[in-house]
Amino acid sequence: MKLSTDTTLSKWFNVETLSAYYELTKPGITFTVLASMLIGFVLGSAGSLNFVLMAHAALGTWLIASGTAAHNQFLEWRLDGQMKRTQTRPLPSSKITPKQSVTFSLVLILAGSAYMIFMVNLLAGMISIATTIIYLGAYTPMKRVSAANVFIGAVPGALPPVGGWAAATGHLGDAGMWSLFAIVFLWQVPHVMAIAWVCKDDYRNAGFRMLPKNDENGTKAVMLIVGCLVALLPATWALYAVDLSGLTYLAGGMACAIAFLWYGIRFAFDRTKEKAKKLMFASFFYLPAVWIIIFIDQLLS
Known part of the structure; x- marks a missing residue:
């Protein structure tokens, strides 16, 4: 035994x-x-x-x-x-x-x-x-x-x-809390869709439906990605508007959001796996960078 x-x-x-x-x-x-x-x-x-x-x-x-x-x-x-x-x-x-x-x-x-x-x-x-x-x-x-x-x-x-x-x-119920929710929600859509574009053959073979149906040229995917990235700009500003953060966050957070949007726009004009990878890596960088900026902003306030 x-x-x-x-x-x-x-x-x-x-x-x-x-x-x-x-x-x-x-x-x-x-x-x-x-x-x-x-x-x-x-x-x-x-x-x-x-x-x-x-x-x-x-x-x-x-x-x-x-x-x-x-x-x-x-x-x-x-x-x-x-x-x-x-x-x-x-x-x-x-x-x-x-x-x-x-x-x-x-x-x-x-x-x-x-x-x-x-x-x-x-x-x-x-x-x-x-x-x-x-x-x-x-x-x-x-x-x-x-x-x-x-x-x-x-x-x-x-x-x-x-x-x-x-x-x-x-x-x-606090507006600042929902601003945080919006930032992560709007980040996650282009993050996941960029990964899905890079790995679309793998996902298709396994039966996962991660990209819009009947969207071989990526028009629907681009609209969703760029739409969320544009919406990320006011969501970023909202955290400053409700006095939860200061100018350090506003400058850094907006810079990160604009850079993320730039990679989304580049993918929109050239829907290749190479541009999707760059958007994917931009998404990997974005959220940790914003959290670090918020932390620094809190230390300085």
């Missing part, structure tokens, strides 16, 4: 398996979610930070975001195996089993939800749970049905700063 137990534990907890579990949490995306939540918490705190509460919110967010990312991979592991960009993920490459992954992901989601409710507040916990439900229950299956999934997925993608605001204040 002891030998059997030791063998089971070694299957679950050897170095290779632990590394696969960590990869299953999509650390890069999870870190982005965590950073977005912390920005919402900092701005919602209005200069009066509760560092203990912030630490609790960070841990709870990390748990539930990691679990959500892991469960998404469990739901899509067969499809991931059909795409070059995802064939080496833990499940399609058989680094861990589906049973291990679903157990791991559900434990993280449940633990994170409970932690947010009891250690932060009920509202923050409910927002985290809603984020997970929309992401896994609506966005994930919709990816195989319609390109409208991009807008559905942008909602849970934009909720982390709302959750951070709720964690700090215990309430919703």
Whole structure:
């Protein structure tokens, strides 16, 4: 019996398996979610930070975001195996089993939800749970049905700063909070569509519908991308207009938004994979840059 137990534990907890579990949490995306939540918490705190509460919110967010990312991979592991960009993920490459992954992901989601409710507040916990439900229950299956999934997925993608605001204040409804939501929502649409354009053959082979139907020349995609990037300009200004940030943020944030728009316009006039890649990398740069600028602006204010 002891030998059997030791063998089971070694299957679950050897170095290779632990590394696969960590990869299953999509650390890069999870870190982005965590950073977005912390920005919402900092701005919602209005200069009066509760560092203990912030630490609790960070841990709870990390748990539930990691679990959500892991469960998404469990739901899509067969499809991931059909795409070059995802064939080496833990499940399609058989680094861990589906049973291990679903157990791991559900434990993280449940633990994170409970932690947010009891250690932060009920509202923050409910927002985290809603984020997970929309992401896994609506966005994930919709990816195989319609390109409208991009807008559905942008909602849970934009909720982390709302959750951070709720964690700090215990309430919703402030205009500044919704400005943060708008910034992330409008960033995410061109971000996802640029990736979809770069990887459109992979997505098509796996049955994902990430680009508008009957849009081989990209006219619809361009309208959505440029439309969101143009709308990002007033959304950026709004955070300054409601006195949540100063001139440092306004100058830096607008510069980032204009640069992002420039790459969108370049793609609009030359819809090649090369220009889509440049837009994709601009999207990778944009959100971290804006968060850093907000943080610096808060330090200077």
